Amino acid sequence: MESSSAASGGSTRREATRQKLYEAAVTLIAEQGFSATTVDEIAERAGVAKGTVYYNFASKSVLFEELLRHGVGLLTASLRDAAEQTAGRGGSKVDALDAMIRAGLVFIDRYPAFTQLYVAELWRTNRAWQSTLMVVRQQAVAVVENVLREGVGNGEFSEEIDVPLTAAALVGMVLVAALDWKSFQPERSLDDVHAALSRLLQGRVSGCR
Amino acid sequence: MESSSAASGGSTRREATRQKLYEAAVTLIAEQGFSATTVDEIAERAGVAKGTVYYNFASKSVLFEELLRHGVGLLTASLRDAAEQTAGRGGSKVDALDAMIRAGLVFIDRYPAFTQLYVAELWRTNRAWQSTLMVVRQQAVAVVENVLREGVGNGEFSEEIDVPLTAAALVGMVLVAALDWKSFQPERSLDDVHAALSRLLQGRVSGCR
DNA sequence: GTTTTTGCACTGACCAGTCAGTTCAAATAT
DNA sequence: ATATTTGAACTGACTGGTCAGTGCAAAAAC
Numbered sequence: 458m459e460s461s462s463a464a465s466g467g468s469t470r471r472e473a474t475r476q477k478l479y480e481a482a483v484t485l486i487a488e489q490g491f492s493a494t495t496v497d498e499i500a501e502r503a504g505v506a507k508g509t510v511y512y513n514f515a516s517k518s519v520l521f522e523e524l525l526r527h528g529v530g531l532l533t534a535s536l537r538d539a540a541e542q543t544a545g546r547g548g549s550k551v552d553a554l555d556a557m558i559r560a561g562l563v564f565i566d567r568y569p570a571f572t573q574l575y576v577a578e579l580w581r582t583n584r585a586w587q588s589t590l591m592v593v594r595q596q597a598v599a600v601v602e603n604v605l606r607e608g609v610g611n612g613e614f615s616e617e618i619d620v621p622l623t624a625a626a627l628v629g630m631v632l633v634a635a636l637d638w639k640s641f642q643p644e645r646s647l648d649d650v651h652a653a654l655s656r657l658l659q660g661r662v663s664g665c666r
Numbered sequence: 667m668e669s670s671s672a673a674s675g676g677s678t679r680r681e682a683t684r685q686k687l688y689e690a691a692v693t694l695i696a697e698q699g700f701s702a703t704t705v706d707e708i709a710e711r712a713g714v715a716k717g718t719v720y721y722n723f724a725s726k727s728v729l730f731e732e733l734l735r736h737g738v739g740l741l742t743a744s745l746r747d748a749a750e751q752t753a754g755r756g757g758s759k760v761d762a763l764d765a766m767i768r769a770g771l772v773f774i775d776r777y778p779a780f781t782q783l784y785v786a787e788l789w790r791t792n793r794a795w796q797s798t799l800m801v802v803r804q805q806a807v808a809v810v811e812n813v814l815r816e817g818v819g820n821g822e823f824s825e826e827i828d829v830p831l832t833a834a835a836l837v838g839m840v841l842v843a844a845l846d847w848k849s850f851q852p853e854r855s856l857d858d859v860h861a862a863l864s865r866l867l868q869g870r871v872s873g874c875r
Numbered sequence: 876g877t878t879t880t881t882g883c884a885c886t887g888a889c890c891a892g893t894c895a896g897t898t899c900a901a902a903t904a905t
Numbered sequence: 906a907t908a909t910t911t912g913a914a915c916t917g918a919c920t921g922g923t924c925a926g927t928g929c930a931a932a933a934a935c
Contacts, residue, residue, distance in 0.1 A: 470879065470934075488792045492701035495924060506881045507926090513879095517925070577786040580845050583697045619862040621851070622843055626866055629842020634835040636789050642830070653828040657835055660869010679914070704890060715916040720892065722914090 475513050477503040479524050487570035490577065491521060522586045525578075528571040529593040535560045536600045550608030554658060557601065558631050559651050565635040566647055576632060598624050630654065684722050686712040688733050696779035699786065700730060731795045734787075737780040738802040744769045745809045759817030763867060766810065767840050768860050774844040775856055785841060807833050839863065 481503035485494045496517050500507045514520040539560035543553045565572045579590060601624040608614035631654060638650050690711035694703045705726050709716045723729040748769035752762045774781045788799060810833040817823035840863060847859050 474880085488790060490699050490701055490790065492699055496926080497924080506883090508882075508928095509880055511926070573789045576789065577699075580782045580785065580849055581697060581699060615865070618865060619858075622847065622859060622862045623866055625846040626839045626843040626863055629846075630835045630839040633838020633841060634831055637834040637838075638831065640789055649828075650831060653831045654835055656824070656827060657832055683914080705892080706890075716891095717893085717916050718914075721916095726891070 471513065474503075474505060474509060477505065478510060478513060478520065479527060482520060482524055483528070483568075483574060484570045486521065486524075487573040487577075491518075518585050522589050525575070525586065525589055525593060528568065528575065529597060531568070532561075532564050533596045533600060535564055536597065540600060540604055550604055550611070550613045551659065553604045554601075554608075554627070555655055557604065558627075558654050558658065559647075561628075561631045562635055562647055562651055562654075565632075565639065569636075569639045572632070572636065576636065598628060601627055627658070630657065680722065683712075683714060683718060686714065687719060687722060687729065688736060691729060691733055692737070692777075692783060693779045695730065695733075696782040696786075700727075727794045731798045734784070734795065734798055734802055737777065737784065738806060740777070741770075741773050742805045742809060744773055745806065749809060749813055759813055759820070759822045760868065762813045763810075763817075763836070764864055766813065767836075767863050767867065768856075770837075770840045771844055771856055771860055771863075774841075774848065778845075778848045781841070781845065785845065807837060810836055836867070839866065 478499065482494070482499045485498055485502060496510055497507055499520075500510050503510075510520065514523065536557050539556040540553045543556045548556075578584070578586075579594060581587070598621075602620050605614065605618065605620045605624055609616055609618065609620070634650065634654055638645060687708060691703070691708045694707055694711060697703075705719055706716055708729075709719050712719075719726075719729065723732065745766050748765040749762045752765045757765075787793070787795075788803060790796070807830075811829050814823065814827065814829045814833055818825055818827065818829070843859065843863055847854060
């Protein structure tokens with residue numbers, strides 16, 4: 458029941474409509490915020506009737522919550538992938554972090570609107586989907602935390618580092634740098650941005666060479 | 667006639683009311699977002715009548731814009747201060763960056779709601795106050811960029827670093843780490859958080875000791 | 876023939892912004 | 906001293922518009 462549908466995800470008609478609605482909603486909400494975006498707008502942008510929105514989702518905020526889950530699912534999968542691939546190739550943990558930075562950048566490059574929206578909603582309190590966001594945030598940050606912990610375990614990283622805080626800081630570094638990239642110098646290449654962040658991660662900015 | 671009022675700037679009745687409105691608006695908007703916050707709520711929280719809001723500000727969004735300018739003014743002043751003080755004491759540029767990280771943390775510690783709101787609105791497009799935000803963002807980031815550029819100039823930092831991007835990444839690191847601190851482990855001390863970020867900045871996490 | 880979509884009219888809550896009227900402290904007059 | 910006036914600051918009921926969500930019959934799609 459429910460999902461089934463093969464890997465790439467969009468075979469039933471219903472699924473296709475939902476996808477269109479996600480895409481319409483994500484851009485509009487990223488631009489204007491949740492409350493300022495109307496259901497009529499979302500329907501129009503998706504090219505469907507308003508009734509269809511309510512046939513597919515119980516309410517505006519349910520649509521939004523499912524959108525969040527959907528997007529963060531993609532992100533965590535791609536981070537985990539990056540971490541595991543370097544592990545498989547016997548790379549160090551710094552390599553794993555570096556690969557995750559790249560994966561993060563690739564994700565943001567492909568889904569800038571989602572990222573925007575995620576950042577904007579993450580630290581809000583008193584909102585209906587607050588708990589959804591909590592769970593979803595923890596999933597993503599946990600992937601980074603795990604790599605850090607493993608690095609501390611095998612002696613690659615100092616034992617003094619504060620794992621949760623450092624993970625948050627790393628995520629923030631990538632997030633903000635990438636959003637700035639997309640907003641203010643979109644012509645730059647991903648490699649370029651990746652190189653700059655890589656340097657910062659490896660302390661080649663200050664301290665040591 | 668009218669203002670006169672002593673130097674420090676908060677003695678007229680009007681000024682006091684505006685201040686109350688800022689404080690009410692900043693928390694509500696941080697929690698709920700701009701559009702989800704009603705003028706009635708702001709007035710109620712500030713303990714004034716709705717009409718008073720419109721007596722003091724032309725509209726809801728003008729109130730918000732002035733709030734933004736006000737807050738970012740405080741932040742840049744405190745960052746600049748931090749940078750200049752270490753310069754005065756002949757400290758290195760890493761010291762200056764470190765001092766700015768601390769200043770950032772102190773600011774966020776004191777005005778968490780403002781920070782929340784700032785992050786949430788910064789990358790939105792198509793909003794009335796978009797241009798205000800641009801200006802205001804540039805002011806803050808420029809302070810960091812200057813220190814980086816000076817560091818490159820005097821050979822302390824590698825010439826290969828990308829100044830605007832690194833500045834953005836540093837700001838992001840502090841911003842996200844601090845918001846996480848306030849949201850998820852508020853009991854930790856500022857020194858603690860500062861130490862963790864300092865370590866990351868100086869590359870003592872990976873790479874070299 | 877069942878599922879999904881459409882189109883559209885409707886409701887009721889909510890909300891930004893307005894405005895006629897009130898308050899009160901300081902200025903001026905007596 | 907006491908009465909009167911002035912005007913900036915404030916009030917809160919009201920208005921006009923917007924929008925989430927509903928209901929449903931007819932049309933497509935499968």
